[in-house]
Amino acid sequence: MTAKQSRRYFGTDGIRGLTNTTPMTAALAMKVGQAAARHFLRGQHIHRVVIGKDTRLSGYMMESALTAGFTSVGMDVTLLGPMPTPAVAMLTRSMRADLGVMISASHNPFHDNGIKLFGPDGYKLSDEDEAAIEALLEEEIALAEPRAIGRARRIDDAQGRYIHFAKATFPEQLRLDGLKIVIDCAHGAAYKVAPAALWELGAEVIAMGVAPDGFNINDKVGSTHPKALQLKVLESGADIGIALDGDADRLIVVDERGQVVDGDQLMALIASRAAEAGTLKGGALVATVMSNLGLERFLAGRGVALHRAAVGDRHVLEMMRTSGCNVGGEQSGHIILSDHATTGDGLVAALQVLSALVATGKPASELLHLFDPLPQLLKNVRFNGGAPLETAGVKAAIAAAGAALAGSGRLLIRKSGTEPLIRVMAEGEDKALVARVVDDVCAAVAAA
Template sequence: MARKYFGTDGIRGVTNGANMTAAMAMKVGMAAGAHFRRGDHRHRVVIGKDTRLSGYMLENAMVAGFTSVGMDVVLLGPMPTPAVAMLTQSMRADMGVMISASHNPYGDNGIKLFGPDGYKLSDEDERAIEALIDGAENGEIPLAAPPEIGRARRVEDAQGRYIHFAKSTFPEDLTLDGFKIVVDCANGAGYQVAPSALWELGAEVITLGVTPNGKNINDGVGSTAPGLLCETVVASGAHLGIALDGDADRLIVVDEQGHVVDGDQLMATIATGYARAGRLRNDGLVATVMSNLGLERHLAAQGIGMIRTAVGDRHVLEAMRAQGYNVGGEQSGHIILSDYATTGDGLVAALQVLAELAWAKAPASELLHRFEPLPQLLKNVRFKGGKPLEADAVQAVIAEAEAELIGKGRLVIRPSGTEPVIRVMAEGDDAAQVTRLVDRICDAVRVAAE
């Protein structure tokens, strides 16, 4: 059953648009609060946010919604998404909320919900909350009696708690003394905690994207715009550059020569280190269908397995939990390390990469580029309606391309989950062949869509 409000990662949209208004946020608070009121104890929700201007509006609206159904609210202020997940669990809250649209521009915002275990909600929970949101329109959510209305308070030591947690993931026998690190916080949720944690571990820290004004989150900075970070690393003679996204659950690294290191290379680095230490569960990791075939071949050569999921860190985490893996992630930089966190954590992932650098005593340019990526090409074909992928002519072209790539590459063809677009990706040993096959499939889809 299609969900009405929730997408692949919570509820997201343009602020003061259809699903991202103060009224909607209040209804989400009422609905989620009612859903998680289980038992007769005093219920609690923790709320964090990134640095978007609209965060104030949505935060206040959600406080009104939660307190109206009898839940106490703990406000964390600007905090990374993984910090909210961690604090939900450590503070024994009944649920957690992160107000953020991640790497989107400041005009967008979103609401991510966590259960008491710190994990994102199941489909069943989201469907139940959606039904209650619609019920809120008709007064179907019971409000708390006056003596039971919730209270709201702000926690002043939330940042310190998360910094302490993040530092605890770095090996005690290693140090960042002597490291010069440029950290780009995207003018987002990690702008205070990430530089502080790195400095307290001994590094010399140069900061970018740490002056949020409500409108500059992800604006020319952060993991989706690493150009300034690349320039600064080279100009300052730094050993490494670290880029987070708006809610700090994504990581991109830049080596000392100014070259970007993506999530595939970082997963290979972390998994190799874990395997060496005997910590890699199931002798493998979880990645998505978009991770480069070069990663899979590199891991196989070391006896490390890899399973693939659909695109989205949610699918990665589901596979990790179901099959017992402790390393997983996406090429885009969402890296999940389940020994420490219930969601992607850019800072914790960065500390694991830094631990490998400190152990190896090698430059980032030598250590982090673990394999040569195969040529990979992704193109999008927009269509107006129908199901062009089901056309016989399209299926025939895809079958021919798959046969041509056997043993030399692979195809990933899928409809977008958010817009009328077919995504066509191919990768293989021969770049010209990859381009030819992608173009041929795209042409077939366009004809079928006419």
């Protein structure tokens, strides 16, 4: 059995769930702290873990439980307070910590929470590390003797350190003077640092989603709910709107006309400009199987390949590292720029977009619409046990759909990793054909 197959608590992005329900309880969080500390207590140096969180009410509880777990085993804790996920990854490395922890459920509602772990290199833990920690969760973990219990301290300048880091990724010769930018922080982790970074670079900043109360994170704001940002951009006459999610590792943009720009268009801009400048490594962009065929064709026209990873920024990063690429991401707005960061960073990605806006002098509506997406349709079909994809009827429907799209589109069928759902996605030049093949496959799955 592989590490991935045997994982009980860790999903594709750490541990996540409904707060006060297993696995997202204070008791388990303390045990995770103990297990992770025991796994990373290596060598004779003073061991340290860096802990950040977003703005959920349950963050206080989870932070305290994790702190108790880490210190009880003998690891010192540095508390950052509300900080973006990429800031935790960056500070884990810069502070020479043995481990980094982000308490967040990303774009989920306030009642969920999660625990993301980073190794000393700032990358998310490997499957092997997660499997080792899970094994320790089933054991009685040896606690430190009283004299060796860890200490906990909160640092006050964490936000300033991250702002400085983010600004350093913006071209030194450029400024944001004269740009009116609406920034939507989703009442989440970046509610202070993102507006401050843009203001320090000279922009006129209109901030929204910057009044967290413990309950309103991602509530009708942020990258998964861009409607409020669209209205604010039009109302204020802004040059561009930027939306982050609850932990600020995801970016969606709104142009000056109020049109939403997804991750595919943003990656097209960043990758093509990097190729022109000779800074694109690996000769390719790494995206996922969900990225639009229009992106692939646009890049091909500029001599840039598109590598497709499985859905999830973790899979994108793995492929980036194995293929030597430095730009990757997802249609949903996770954009990884490995020259700057070890994980998706919404603010850093936004600064690359803004630098292009300043350098070209073009309006966002022109700069950020580099290709026409092909019609794409995704539907989910719930099934009641069994293996519907193995039935003759479903196999025949999939074969027929693939044949119908041959040469003009593509078909993607995948089983959800968390629910009894089959996801059916098709895209192609003929919108009616795309709809028909998706409906045909969905009907076959439902009847299986």
